[in-house]
Amino acid sequence: MPTVKRSGSIFCLDLGTSVYTSNLPIFGTQYHAQDIVAQPLNYGQGFGYGYKIDFTKPGAQEYINSIVSFWASISSSSTG
Numbered sequence: 001m002p003t004v005k006r007s008g009s010i011f012c013l014d015l016g017t018s019v020y021t022s023n024l025p026i027f028g029t030q031y032h033a034q035d036i037v038a039q040p041l042n043y044g045q046g047f048g049y050g051y052k053i054d055f056t057k058p059g060a061q062e063y064i065n066s067i068v069s070f071w072a073s074i075s076s077s078s079t080g
Contacts, residue, residue: 013064014044015051027066031059 015037023034038054053060 012044012047012049013053014049015053015063017050020051026059026063029059029062031062033063036060036063 015033019033020037023032025032026036036053036057036059038052042052044050044052053063055061
């Protein structure tokens, strides 16, 4: 299972079911959540949290980049 681990936190690289259902936009792109999910829908390996992402689709990498940037901004702001 692809994960990102830092400071004891693990992030599973799946798309949350609520994000998929809401079809939220992917920050900085013209794409939306439903554009990047693998078809047919299958749960990823993140403990049933979300759907598998198809990283060959446009917007998929940008989705991950936006999440990593978000966590990095929180981390840098909390380190003082």
